[in-house]
Amino acid sequence: MKTAFRRVPWLSLGAMALLLGAAALLQMRIDAQASDVAAQKDELLLSSPSAIQKLSLGNEGLLADIYWTRTVQFYGSHLIAHASNYDLLWPLLDVTTTLDPKLIVAYRFGAIFLSEPEAGANRTDLAVKLVKRGIAANPENWHLDSDLAFLYYWRLKDYPDAAATYREASQKPGAPLGLKLMAARVSAMGGSVETSRMIWTEIYDSSKDQTVRNKAAQELELLKVQDDEQRLDAVAAEYQHRFGRLPANAEELRAAGLLRDVPTDPEGYPYVFGSDGKFALDPQSPIEIPVLPPSAEAAPASKYK
Amino acid sequence: MSAMPGVVAVNTFREAVRDRVLYNLVLFALMMIGAAILVGQISLGIERLVIINLGLSAISIFGLVMAVFIGVGLVYKEIEKRTLYTLLAKPIRRSEFLVGKYGGLLLTLLVNTSFMTLGVGVALYYVGRPFVRADAWILVAVYFILLELALVTALALFFSCFSSPMLSALFTLGIYVTGIFASDIRGFGEFTNNEALKTATTVLYYLVPNFHNFNVISAVAHGEAVPVALIWQNTLYAVVYAGVVLIAASAVFSRRNLK
Numbered sequence: 001m002k003t004a005f006r007r008v009p010w011l012s013l014g015a016m017a018l019l020l021g022a023a024a025l026l027q028m029r030i031d032a033q034a035s036d037v038a039a040q041k042d043e044l045l046l047s048s049p050s051a052i053q054k055l056s057l058g059n060e061g062l063l064a065d066i067y068w069t070r071t072v073q074f075y076g077s078h079l080i081a082h083a084s085n086y087d088l089l090w091p092l093l094d095v096t097t098t099l100d101p102k103l104i105v106a107y108r109f110g111a112i113f114l115s116e117p118e119a120g121a122n123r124t125d126l127a128v129k130l131v132k133r134g135i136a137a138n139p140e141n142w143h144l145d146s147d148l149a150f151l152y153y154w155r156l157k158d159y160p161d162a163a164a165t166y167r168e169a170s171q172k173p174g175a176p177l178g179l180k181l182m183a184a185r186v187s188a189m190g191g192s193v194e195t196s197r198m199i200w201t202e203i204y205d206s207s208k209d210q211t212v213r214n215k216a217a218q219e220l221e222l223l224k225v226q227d228d229e230q231r232l233d234a235v236a237a238e239y240q241h242r243f244g245r246l247p248a249n250a251e252e253l254r255a256a257g258l259l260r261d262v263p264t265d266p267e268g269y270p271y272v273f274g275s276d277g278k279f280a281l282d283p284q285s286p287i288e289i290p291v292l293p294p295s296a297e298a299a300p301a302s303k304y305k
Numbered sequence: 306m307s308a309m310p311g312v313v314a315v316n317t318f319r320e321a322v323r324d325r326v327l328y329n330l331v332l333f334a335l336m337m338i339g340a341a342i343l344v345g346q347i348s349l350g351i352e353r354l355v356i357i358n359l360g361l362s363a364i365s366i367f368g369l370v371m372a373v374f375i376g377v378g379l380v381y382k383e384i385e386k387r388t389l390y391t392l393l394a395k396p397i398r399r400s401e402f403l404v405g406k407y408g409g410l411l412l413t414l415l416v417n418t419s420f421m422t423l424g425v426g427v428a429l430y431y432v433g434r435p436f437v438r439a440d441a442w443i444l445v446a447v448y449f450i451l452l453e454l455a456l457v458t459a460l461a462l463f464f465s466c467f468s469s470p471m472l473s474a475l476f477t478l479g480i481y482v483t484g485i486f487a488s489d490i491r492g493f494g495e496f497t498n499n500e501a502l503k504t505a506t507t508v509l510y511y512l513v514p515n516f517h518n519f520n521v522i523s524a525v526a527h528g529e530a531v532p533v534a535l536i537w538q539n540t541l542y543a544v545v546y547a548g549v550v551l552i553a554a555s556a557v558f559s560r561r562n563l564k
Binding site for chain 2: 054057058059060061062064065068069072073100102103105109209211212
């Protein structure tokens with residue numbers, strides 16, 4: 001009798017495990033057949049931000065966090081899949097910032113997601129709209145003015161508006177002196193990598209958020225790589241000019257007195273010499289250049305952005 | 306007033322503990338741990354915000370569920386189990402019994418909310434963020450949630466004096482939702498040209514408890530200060546409104562035929 005009682009739990013557990021396994025197998029079959037349903041994940045059931053706000057019953061902040069997380073997931077998954085349809089990005093950001101108008105990170109990163117030409121929605125107009133909304137809701141926050149100026153300057157090449165916005169940003173409480181310098185520089189000159197470096201340096205220095213700082217540090221590293229490769233390519237071109245052919249390796253450049261030694265990337269890995277006579281990152285280097293669609297890779301000016 | 310309400314309150318609290326009501330804290334703890342670990346992996350730059358928003362929203366929602374579903378059974382259960390007759394045979398007024406029941410549930414909610422607040426603090430510490438002065442406003446948000454729950458509990462108790470638990474829960478939740486939308490309802494009235502409708506929505510606005518007053522979660526999550534005037538005004542509003550509801554509950558319960 002005792003043995004029979006002891007067996008019952010084990011039998012139950014075994015039956016439960018078997019049934020759960022069967023349920024999992026069934027779920028796999030359902031998933032395989034439900035590609036249409038899965039495709040519907042990229043839809044907003046409610047697209048009216050004010051309706052969502054009302055339905056949140058006072059939990060707008062939490063809902064905004066959830067929508068922001070969904071925005072990040074949406075952007076990330078599309079980036080990885082090299083998808084070009086970012087149509088849902090604006091509605092998601094619209095809902096997020098309506099639910100929580102103080103969510104600065106959504107304006108700042110949202111503007112990047114929207115404005116990126118290859119790795120984003122390529123909708124600088126919406127990025128400008130988003131950041132302007134952020135400034136209206138957070139008039140004391142100079143970071144947003146700085147971001148808006150960046151959009152005018154870097155994406156739209158609208159230097160007068162960029163300079164004016166940098167000036168406005170520099171007048172806000174806590175704004176670093178660099179913004180005034182930016183206003184002056186943008187007023188005086190056209191677009192350059194140097195300016196982008198200044199902006200990312202400012203973001204790196206001013207942000208307390210480690211994720212934002214990491215992103216800025218990564219961008220700065222990429223800019224440094226871009227600088228180095230341009231400089232080294234110029235040296236290779238000079239070699240070609242002198243000797244009528246591209247150098248086969250760095251040694252030939254050294255022998256010609258054009259290079260003292262092979263410089264290293266920001267992570268300390270020496271640049272390597274390609275068969276096309278151009279320098280590139282060491283494959284072992286942890287620096288990752290964003291993978292872009294073929295059409296974007298054809299445009300060297302936007303290779304690192 | 307005698308010491309009887311206190312005795313009833315302590316026993317109501319003990320009963321709630323015996324009923325394992327505080328087990329919801331385990332769920333809350335798991336939720337906070339999950340959020341603290343997960344959010345950093347799946348989102349961007351909102352670890353601190355999520356802990357505060359999720360923590361305070363959970364305190365509010367868990368508290369609301371407890372206030373409504375325990376509150377609506379406070380009187381009904383005593384009548385159903387016939388324990389009320391034994392109690393009322395003792396030197397205790399019906400109004401004292403109600404106040405005691407109300408105090409007991411408030412005590413339960415206070416203990417529950419305190420532990421949850423502690424959980425939010427631990428989760429904030431876990432996400433590696435040093436505490437700053439502005440975090441004190443989180444405690445004000447928790448205090449406002451408690452005021453809100455005090456109002457909800459009073460409403461649930463009021464309905465439980467003359468209605469079944471199911472209907473009482475529906476009435477209480479209905480008033481809660483109406484209270485959240487109170488300013489919108491008044492806004493709709495102002496859009497119309499109908500003076501009668503405008504007056505009706507304005508009267509409704511002042512009649513239902515305006516629960517939106519107590520919501521400062523988003524503001525404190527961003528480290529914004531809560532005006533001191535709002536703290537005492539909300540306190541007074543909750544005391545006055547809960548007082549009115551308890552007097553009404555007492556009036557109804559005193560006249561109720563328990564035979």
